[in-house]
Amino acid sequence: MANHRLRVDWPACQARGLCFELLPEAIELDDWGFPVITGEITPELAAAARAAVRGCPRMALRLLPA
Ligand code: SF4
Numbered sequence: 001m002a003n004h005r006l007r008v009d010w011p012a013c014q015a016r017g018l019c020f021e022l023l024p025e026a027i028e029l030d031d032w033g034f035p036v037i038t039g040e041i042t043p044e045l046a047a048a049a050r051a052a053v054r055g056c057p058r059m060a061l062r063l064l065p066a
């Protein structure tokens with residue numbers, strides 16, 4: 001299975017940080033609480049990444065082919 005990448009819809013994101021809690025392996029938060037994607041989503045992280053996409057209260061995260 002190939003790697004994927006996460007994309008943030010910045011106008012929709014409200015910096016609530018839930019994605020960081022659900023996927024700390026690939027997301028950090030900047031000083032204002034906005035997510036910083038730290039790398040590609042490997043097959044091992046795919047399930048957690050999908051959970052983060054589903055869990056975003058603003059539907060601001062998308063999982064795309066790398
Ligand atoms: S969970 Fe969604 S709204 Fe919250 S910081 Fe992450 S992308 Fe933004």
